[in-house]
Amino acid sequence: MGTRNYRRKTSHSESGPGDGGRTGSWRVTRPVLNRSLCIPCKRNAEACFICWLFCPDVVIARTIPPAIDLEYCKGCGICAEECPTKAITMVDESEFADENDKG
Amino acid sequence: MHIIENGNVAAALGVRLCGVNVIAAYPITPQTPVTEKLSEWVEAGEMKAEYIPVESEHSALSVCIAATSAGARSFTATSSNGLLYMHEQVQWASGARLPIVMCVVNRAVGAPWNVWNDQQDSISQRDTGWMQMYASDHQQIIDTVIKAYYLAEKTSIPIMVCYDGYILSHTYMPFEVPDADKVKAFLPPFKPDYALDPNDPANLNTVTLPDVRMDVRGELAHGYMEIRYLLQEELRGALAVAAETEKRFDEIFGRGGDPYIEPYLCDDAEYVAVGLGSVTYQLRVAVDALRAEGIKVGVMGIKFYRPFPDEAIAKALKGRKGVIVYEKALSYGYEGALASDLKSALYDSLAGTGSMPYVQNFVLGIGGRDIKTHDLTETLRAATKGRVAKEPVWIGLKL
Ligand code: SF4
Ligand code: SF4
Numbered sequence: 001m002g003t004r005n006y007r008r009k010t011s012h013s014e015s016g017p018g019d020g021g022r023t024g025s026w027r028v029t030r031p032v033l034n035r036s037l038c039i040p041c042k043r044n045a046e047a048c049f050i051c052w053l054f055c056p057d058v059v060i061a062r063t064i065p066p067a068i069d070l071e072y073c074k075g076c077g078i079c080a081e082e083c084p085t086k087a088i089t090m091v092d093e094s095e096f097a098d099e100n101d102k103g
Numbered sequence: 104m105h106i107i108e109n110g111n112v113a114a115a116l117g118v119r120l121c122g123v124n125v126i127a128a129y130p131i132t133p134q135t136p137v138t139e140k141l142s143e144w145v146e147a148g149e150m151k152a153e154y155i156p157v158e159s160e161h162s163a164l165s166v167c168i169a170a171t172s173a174g175a176r177s178f179t180a181t182s183s184n185g186l187l188y189m190h191e192q193v194q195w196a197s198g199a200r201l202p203i204v205m206c207v208v209n210r211a212v213g214a215p216w217n218v219w220n221d222q223q224d225s226i227s228q229r230d231t232g233w234m235q236m237y238a239s240d241h242q243q244i245i246d247t248v249i250k251a252y253y254l255a256e257k258t259s260i261p262i263m264v265c266y267d268g269y270i271l272s273h274t275y276m277p278f279e280v281p282d283a284d285k286v287k288a289f290l291p292p293f294k295p296d297y298a299l300d301p302n303d304p305a306n307l308n309t310v311t312l313p314d315v316r317m318d319v320r321g322e323l324a325h326g327y328m329e330i331r332y333l334l335q336e337e338l339r340g341a342l343a344v345a346a347e348t349e350k351r352f353d354e355i356f357g358r359g360g361d362p363y364i365e366p367y368l369c370d371d372a373e374y375v376a377v378g379l380g381s382v383t384y385q386l387r388v389a390v391d392a393l394r395a396e397g398i399k400v401g402v403m404g405i406k407f408y409r410p411f412p413d414e415a416i417a418k419a420l421k422g423r424k425g426v427i428v429y430e431k432a433l434s435y436g437y438e439g440a441l442a443s444d445l446k447s448a449l450y451d452s453l454a455g456t457g458s459m460p461y462v463q464n465f466v467l468g469i470g471g472r473d474i475k476t477h478d479l480t481e482t483l484r485a486a487t488k489g490r491v492a493k494e495p496v497w498i499g500l501k502l
Contacts, residue, residue, distance in 0.1 A: 003315050003325045009200045009259060009296060009333055011311040015304060016319030021312050 017059045017072045027075030029090035031068055037087035040064045051079035051088060104280045110271035113241040113278055114180065114206045114264070115140035117248030119150050120286040121204075124175040127155040127166035131185035132218045133268035134208040138180055160185040164192035164205070171201040172307060174298030176252065179203070182268060183210035186224045190231070197232030197334060199308050200296065202255035202262075204248065205233075209380070209431070210268040211470040219471020220268040222379060226432035226440050232334050234262040234341060235409040237379040239365065241278040243406075244271065246358065249281065253290050254348045258341045260334070267381045267431075269471070281356055289355045338410045345407060363412035364419060365404035368394065372401030374487045375420060375460075378429040379405050379441060382467070382474060386429065389479035398487055411444050417452030420445075423460040427486040429479070430495075431468045438495045439464050464495035472499050 013019040035041040039048035041064060052060040056078060059069040068079075080088040108116075114137050118126070126145070128138035144150035153170075157163045160181050167177040181189060186207055196203050207225045211217040225235060236251065238244040244266050251262045266272060299307070311327045318324040325333075346362045353359025367387050369375055376386045383404035393400045403419060405412075420426055426449070430439035437443065442464035453459045463486040468474045478498050485491055 001323060003323050003329045006322060006324055006329075008324070009337075010198070010330055011308050011325070011327075012297065012318075013306040013309050014319050018317065019319050021314075021316040 015058055017057060017069050022071065023057055023074035024071045027070070027073060027093060029075045029077065029092055030070070030096060031073065031075070031077070031079050031088045032091045033065055033068070034087045034089070035065050037085045038065055039085060039087075040066065048084070050082050050084060054078050054082045105277055106280055107275050107277045108241070109136070109273055109275050110241050110244050110266055111136040111208070111273070112140055113245040114248055114266070115144075116280055117245040118178050119144060120281060120283055121249060121252045121290055122176065123152055123178045125153045125155065125167065125170035125177040126179070127157050127163045127170070127177070128179045128181070129157055129160050129163050129185060131160070131182045133210060133272045134180045134182040134185070134206065136272070137206055137208070141178075160189040161192055164189045164196060164203070167203045167205075168192060168196050168199065168201055171203055171295070172199070172299055174293070174295045176293045177203055178205070180206035180208065182208045183212050183218075183224045186228060187212060190228065193228055193231045193233065195308075196261045198330070200259040200334070202252070202259055202293075204251045204255055205261065205263050206248070207263045207265045208268045208272045209265055217470040218268075220270055221431040221469045221471065222265070222267075223432040223469075225263055225265045226434075228263070229409060229440055232260070232338065233409065234260055234338070234407075236262065236264055236407055237405065238264065238266040238271065239381050239384050239404055241271065241276040242358075245278060245280065246352065246356070249286055249290065250348050250352055253351070254341065254344055256293055257344050257348070258337055259296050260338060260341060265380065270381045285355050289352065341410050342407075342412055361415075363405070363407040363415045365406055366419065367402040367404075369401035369403055369419065371399055373399040373423060374401075374425045374427060374483075375423050376400065376402045376427045376429060376483055377405060377441070377445065378402070379408060379431075382429055382431065385474060385476060386479055386483070388476050389483050392480050393484060393487070398484065400483060400487060405441065408441070411448065413448035413451060416445065417448045420449060420460055421453060422458040425463060425486060425490070426460045427463045427465065427483060429465050429467055431466075433466055433495065439466060442495065461490045463490050463492075465498050466495045467498040469497075475499070
């Protein structure tokens with residue numbers, strides 16, 4: 001299957017996860033959420049979601065707790081940088097080596 | 104209506120007739136009067152368009168790129184170093200498949216600084232994925248601008264309408280201004296392939312990976328190579344659209360001919376002089392003189408340079424003894440780009456058939472060096488006796 005019948009002649013991207021490709025494979029560090037610091041988790045209310053707003057890959061869902069789609073999260077760390085409560089930390093992928101092997 | 108005006112006004116009138124919505128340009132000699140005229144009309148309310156004065160040619164084309172992306176018909180014009188300064192955006196416009204029309208008022212490029220005519224500026228943009236048409240008189244300038252919008256919008260490929268600085272841009276000639284209603288009938292309103300829509304936001308021309316990818320809807324989207332292949336494929340296909348455009352123009356305005364070439368006394372010619380733009384009309388005088396002596400020569404002006412109408416040109420030159428290419432530009436370090444392109448077309452079509460003409464390349468008029476008709480006659484006469492030299496021969500050089 002090729003792309004000849006694709007709707008556009010050029011590069012065209014609409015907002016949504018994965019429009020830049022499977023960028024999850026680029027990740028060197030992984031965002032890990034500390035629920036005890038995250039505002040929506042603490043308040044059990046749809047609040048803050050600054051991480052959702054800033055994530056360039058649109059892979060954070062506005063859920064409680066905010067969910068990150070690791071298939072596409074490229075590990076840029078913007079969410080961790082922007083989170084006002086430092087609820088997200090970037091952890092080296094090697095820490096998850098066992099999990100990755102199983103997966 | 105017939106009027107007597109200069110070539111830049113002919114171009115501006117064409118732009119006005121096409122109902123262009125956005126004009127952005129930076130003045131550069133000898134292009135300046137085109138955009139001055141347009142800004143005058145916009146200011147006076149005689150033309151309903153946005154005129155956006157910008158600080159550079161790079162910005163001028165950037166504005167046209169943005170305007171066309173938003174669904175507007177846009178126009179810019181430039182010359183020489185202005186076009187070179189635009190080069191990045193020139194590539195961008197074709198890659199983004201935006202049907203922008205730009206007049207290139209041909210002028211020599213620096214260094215050294217020079218404001219006079221040659222065609223090094225547009226020839227240097229040969230490989231950018233734009234179409235290039237060359238006009239030889241004022242009627243062709245105004246008609247070509249109108250045809251260019253039709254052709255560009257049909258193919259989603261930008262186009263340069265090139266005409267010689269001063270020789271055409273600043274001289275006065277009578278020409279017919281096409282009837283506005285007929286232009287409306289010829290050129291339908293611009294319906295872009297895609298236009299930016301605030302209610303349906305999207306990113307255009309973002310980083311595109313080497314390989315194909317799934318888009319957000321799960322459809323397989325092009326990688327960079329697919330997008331570039333489509334540009335090449337549709338540029339080649341634009342030759343057929345050019346033929347359709349010419350036919351349509353002829354039907355509505357009663358003027359037209361071969362879409363790609365403009366032959367003069369070529370039917371029985373054994374030798375054909377080839378060139379781009381106004382020099383081909385000057386060559387007619389040389390041809391008339393040589394014909395009077397019984398030498399069977401003709402002239403072929405190339406109206407369409409990119410996409411290169413290789414098959415039509417090879418067909419037209421098949422069986423001639425010699426093809427003599429006059430160029431006001433050079434692919435430095437080799438020969439005239441047109442000579443190379445012609446040879447390639449001839450080789451592809453005629454190799455091994457025994458009807459391959461020899462090709463002589465002459466370089467002339469660089470930086471506005473005066474082109475004397477006497478020189479054209481003498482060099483043409485010499486070249487009909489056989490190939491003068493392998494290397495391009497510079498006419499009028501005083502080394
Ligand atoms: S920015 Fe931080 S606190 Fe706000 S929702 Fe995201 S993780 Fe929670
Ligand atoms: S690191 Fe955070 S901001 Fe960056 S892509 Fe992953 S989830 Fe989005």
